[in-house]
């Protein structure tokens with residue numbers, strides 16, 4: 001027997017745990033048709049707690065990793081979902097209750113498991129590189145999955161080469177060269193300033209791992225890479241070991257710190273990092289980054305305050321459902337100049353889940369896709385870890401500022417979209433995402449022509465049960481998957 005989940009935003013309504021491992025052959029296509037050229041797998045990572053948390057105020061972000069896979073071929077879609085069988089989940093299933101306490105604080109765990117390795121829920125991004133599928137979360141090492149069966153193969157350390165105890169959920173892959181760039185923060189242990197920067201070659205070999213000391217123990221959720229540089233962003237949400245030992249939160253907004261950005265040549269050494277400083281702010285995801293002459297440019301959704309209500313509460317602030325959003329901006333760093341700060345340009349209204357086509361990554365580009373909340377498209381609805389979900393998807397031309405937008409209408413929210421490249425020259429590809437239908441607590445996937453989201457779905461796919469909000473997803477072409 002297990003007990004009910006907490007009566008909080010993170011565990012009720014659209015956010016109620018699902019815990020369903022399923023195989024569904026041939027989903028119903030409600031409307032339209034899926035183009036024949038789309039052949040591949042849409043992997044999605046969703047936190048989905050197996051047991052009610054021992055800490056009642058726990059966050060959505062702590063949930064056990066559930067990976068789903070939608071296989072698309074010949075106009076058909078098959079569905080599979082499986083838990084990532086982490087050490088954490090195996091330990092809890094063995095005693096049939098939650099053993100792990102507060103978000104990223106092992107000192108709050110049951111004594112039987114306190115400070116054991118394998119605490120990560122591997123619930124954030126399915127990363128596919130060099131034929132391997134990894135379930136990642138920034139607080140630990142990835143778990144490797146079979147890309148066909150989704151069976152968990154165990155923790156992945158690049159054949160014993162990895163030293164960092166953590167690996168980001170936001171790796172960056174150079175799609176022209178096949179190299180993967182990644183990092184780990186708190187690399188030497190809980191609340192340490194050890195920061196690791198790693199490079200993996202196209203065959204999947206870890207070819208470089210360099211450590212440096214971070215300016216402070218900040219939450220580095222994502223980073224940015226250009227053809228020539230790597231950008232490490234530190235935003236003032238910080239951790240403190242003494243607070244953790246006393247059972248406190250991992251993250252609190254730190255009113256004494258500012259934003260610190262480190263930039264180094266991507267094939268260089270960490271002693272070449274140049275540091276830039278500016279006003280406190282935060283971002284979770286970078287849209288794209290590129291070099292132009294002696295400048296490095298990073299585009300992203302900037303906020304003046306962390307969006308997660310639980311982190312606001314832990315920081316002594318009044319939680320705001322839906323976060324605090326300021327705008328999509330470009331920061332330009334002049335590497336030829338002497339200034340230790342950046343120039344900010346406004347690009348578009350606020351939002352998150354920024355994405356560009358793989359072919360545009362790390363280079364000067366025009367087209368991006370991101371999401372925002374537009375009250376004209378319906379009242380706020382709670383879905384996902386931030387509270388109020390997004391209801392509008394934008395195709396943004398970053399050069400002209402033109403936006404083409406799609407909303408499924410009142411009573412719905414959108415989950416993160418993926419971009420699927422077309423196999424036809426000159427075709428902009430497709431956008432695919434789950435739509436949360438609040439009145440019926442059900443789900444559909446909508447497929448759009450990326451060039452014209454405003455025209456609405458070219459196909460609507462019915463999911464046979466509610467799909468909890470994906471944190472991140474990825475698209476893998478069928479020919480890249482090992483048999």
Ligand code: V55
Pocket residue numbers: 047061062123124137138221284471
């Ligand atoms: C995020 C998600 C996480 C996490 C930290 O989307 C940040 C941001 C699903 O877990 O642990």
Ligand code: FE
Pocket residue numbers: 169170221284285472
């Ligand atoms: Fe993320």
